[in-house]
Amino acid sequence: MVESRRNFLKATALTTAGMTVGGVFDGLASPADDKLVKASRLTDADGQYALPPLPYDDKALEPVIDEATVRLHHDVHHKAYVDGANKALKQLATARAEGDFNLVKHWSRELAFHGSGHVLHTLYWTSLTPTASGEPKGDLGKAIAQDFGDLAKLKNHLTKATVAVEASGWGVLAYNVLERRLMVLQVEKHQDLTVWGAVPLLVIDVWEHAYYLKYQSKRADYVAAIWDILDWTAAGLRFEAARTVAHAQPG
Ligand SMILES: [Fe+2]
Structure with missing residues (x-):
């Protein structure tokens, strides 16, 4: 108690x-x-x-x-x-x-x-790292398998949602502390199209300022490349913190 x-x-x-x-x-x-x-x-x-x-x-x-x-x-x-x-x-x-x-x-x-x-x-x-973090491990890895099937399915979903953002926005892997499950969100601007309770764990910026100097109009190439530098260790820590909130009960 x-x-x-x-x-x-x-x-x-x-x-x-x-x-x-x-x-x-x-x-x-x-x-x-x-x-x-x-x-x-x-x-x-x-x-x-x-x-x-x-x-x-x-x-x-x-x-x-x-x-x-x-x-x-x-x-x-x-x-x-x-x-x-x-x-x-x-x-x-x-x-x-x-x-x-x-x-x-x-x-x-x-x-x-x-x-x-x-x-x-x-x-x-803090979703990006110059040091390869490999694939999501531990509890986050298990949750991805449970909620998306496997990492490949999450990757496909998050990539497609991110590339398809209309105008400026974000692709987001979030943990909904009210529903206790992971979800992929497609955010317009910075604040539109979210779901209450969603805590972002890992985000991909697709405003043009994030990629245009190098990739010009090839947003899909930028999103494909960014998977090599995603920090799954940091995402795992955020997942742990979000689950602490989700599972807390007043005694
Ligand atoms: Fe940005």
């Missing part, structure tokens, strides 16, 4: 707004994963959104993703979402302070877009 209560409170805390993705990893990752933990932090000590460092050099993902793309993508595009999310939070705080909600629809939409952009980009950098 006491233990389940403790786990529930811990899980609840992990999902509280302002906590970091790194906060999830803090209790799970070994010291060897320190770069991953730092690269997964969404906020700074003051609770402001912050751009986390990459867990590898700008050129570490070559030849799949070139150095110039990584630098622009992280330093310019990702940072713009961080700044946009902070601006939206500030404007909403001002609205509360002044009791003036005339623009609440606008700033709520801005928070959803930029905040989701920040979360997904943080997950993107």
